[in-house]
Amino acid sequence: MGVVAAASGVLACCNAAAAGLVSSPRSSKALTPLAPSQIRGAPLICRLSVVRLHSERRGDYSHRGKIVCKSSTATQNDASVSQSQAGQGVKHFLHIDDYDNKTIMNILERAAEVKAKLKSGDRSFKPFAGKTMAMIFTKPSMRTRVSFETGFHLLGGHAIYLGPDDIQLGKREETRDIARVLSGYNDVIMARLFAHKDLIDLAKFGSVPVINGLTDYNHPCQIMADALTIIEHKGYIDNIKVVYVGDGNNVVHSWLRFAAVVPIHFVCACPRGFEPDPTTVEQARAKGAKIDIVNDPMEAVKGADVIYSDVWASMGQKEEAALRMQRFQGFQVNEKMMEQAGPQVLFMHCLPAERGVEVTDGVIEAPNSIVFPQAENRMHAQNAVMLHVLGA
Incomplete structure (x- = not known):
């Protein structure tokens, strides 16, 4: 990851915290977590590393393996899409449990790193330079629009807002057609929708990553922030x-x-x-x-x-x-x-x-x-x- 460059101090902290958190990898002794007050005093990146290490040492890899965008539920049109169906190498973010514990903790650790970078005033990290994101909104939202648009801009990209009057999934044009057209123009699609099936169809027929900004069924980005x-x-x-x-x-x-x-x-x-x-x-x-x-x-x-x-x-x-x-x-x-x-x-x-x-x-x-x-x-x-x- 290497986004935050205060390497030696943070690594020393993380190493010390990890040493206090677990016994030797070969040891059969139970984990002994640090006290919350001890962890709380460490930098957030270090704390996230400790949290992730604790999960790994506990053996929490129940969802390891191929990433699959699972079906929502029978009440949500029972639609599903796998990574292979969506296109070779395409990752979506539709439901949190499409990913395993290690991946989720990696994403949270990365969030802490990039947050620290931005809060320091450093604007040199531009991984999205030259990239565009289509943002589909059938449900309006101040937080979702501003947070995605600002974040993508701060990291060098350009976000395009498509409101209810600009795009009507399944009404003016079929969702599968919209998915293919937007995939030809953009590097990623974020969608905040009513029907969860529309999200599934965007991921199934598009050839770029699709991020769930909210549907009537779930709201994974909110819980990642939480x-x-x-x-x-x-x-x-x-x-x-x-x-x-x-x-x-x-x-x-x-x-x-x-x-x-x-x-x-x-x-x-x-x-x-x-x-x-x-x-x-x-x-x-x-x-x-x-x-x-x-x-x-x-x-x-x-x-x-x-x-x-x-x-x-x-x-x-x-x-x-x-x-x-x-x-x-x-x-x-x-x-x-x-x-x-x-x-x-x-x-x-x-x-x-x-x-x-x-x-x-x-x-x-x-x-x-x-x-x-x-x-x-x-x-x-x-x-x-x-x-x-x-x-x-």
């Missing part, structure tokens, strides 16, 4: 307890698929009838994920490391807002709920937030809220995803 943020603030991510309070939506589906790759305890506390897709839950559990789907948020948050919230009615569900307001009573993240979790808890929200609805203003503005570092990390995590799929 993981980066948790590591920055906790110093580790293995075995943390993340409690999501609210609707079992696309963000939850990506957390479930993340838990299938990285060993965390993920809890979704939602009203009855608003649970996440059961097929996705069972697929994640089958891969060893520790997952609880519950209906009592106050009980669920006890001992949580992170409480996570999102709007109760997402884009395209606003006609259900009044009904959801009634059904989600008791699921607001407020000061009492945060206190129930304990002093160690952090608050996260993928934004935009409806303050006073799913979360109180006081919780968002509290010292243990990491909502805005989380939002910034969308750009840094996505930069690393783009670097990965483009092989840069």
